[in-house]
Amino acid sequence: MNAPYDNAHIATEPPIRVRPSRDDDVPAMLSIYRRTIRRGVEDSVDESGTPEPDDLRDRRKNFRNHRFPHLVATIDGELVGYAYVVLFRKRPAYRFTVKHSIYVHHDHQRRGVGRVLMQHLIDACAAAGFRQMIGYIDADNASSLAIHEKFGFCQVGLLRGVAYRYGRWADTIMVQRSLAAGSSEPPQPTSVFDNR
Numbered sequence: 001m002n003a004p005y006d007n008a009h010i011a012t013e014p015p016i017r018v019r020p021s022r023d024d025d026v027p028a029m030l031s032i033y034r035r036t037i038r039r040g041v042e043d044s045v046d047e048s049g050t051p052e053p054d055d056l057r058d059r060r061k062n063f064r065n066h067r068f069p070h071l072v073a074t075i076d077g078e079l080v081g082y083a084y085v086v087l088f089r090k091r092p093a094y095r096f097t098v099k100h101s102i103y104v105h106h107d108h109q110r111r112g113v114g115r116v117l118m119q120h121l122i123d124a125c126a127a128a129g130f131r132q133m134i135g136y137i138d139a140d141n142a143s144s145l146a147i148h149e150k151f152g153f154c155q156v157g158l159l160r161g162v163a164y165r166y167g168r169w170a171d172t173i174m175v176q177r178s179l180a181a182g183s184s185e186p187p188q189p190t191s192v193f194d195n196r
Contacts, residue, residue, distance in 0.1 A: 016073050017075070018072070018117060026056045029082050032081065032105050034050055068086065068098070069120075069124035069125060069128070070082070071124070073116060073117050083101065085098035085100045085101075085133070086101075096132065096187060097134060098134070099135065102114055102144075114144070129180075130179055138171075139158070148175045153175040154177070155174070159171060
């Protein structure tokens with residue numbers, strides 16, 4: 001007779017918690033961002049466009065003032081990723097469409113952080129009244145493309161050779177997902193976005 005299976009030796013992952021970002025998250029967010037955008041880019045390339053801590057604090061304030069989600073994921077109190085949206089275009093006609101970005105610390109990739117952030121970001125954007133989400137993904141980033149597909153994003157465009165990394169030109173894929181009623185009906189006449 002076999003003994004019952006004992007799974008006590010299997011380590012359980014601590015939970016991923018998501019919350020709105022705070023000013024004291026800025027250093028960790030910048031560290032994740034800087035490492036991500038430098039990936040595959042020669043050391044000799046100028047970094048003058050990289051935001052500084054005060055730039056990110058100002059962005060956070062602007063996001064809050066416009067009710068744009070700006071979220072962080074933590075594991076055991078350590079910031080392991082963040083996500084946010086900006087308007088897809090600044091013209092008034094595009095006020096219901098946002099472009100999203102998700103960044104995950106390299107030591108925590110493929111552990112569900114991006115998936116958890118994506119779900120919270122979609123929920124927050126839908127609750128805020130946005131109707132469409134747009135994203136741009138490196139064509140070589142199979143895991144990000146797969147996550148987006150699982151969350152209902154469709155590939156709607158291909159930008160050929162727009163990035164130069166690892167000594168070669170790389171493509172970017174544009175993805176889109178509808179939220180709530182999407183484009184099937186007009187927005188409410190008293191939308192919170194009409195006063196922006």
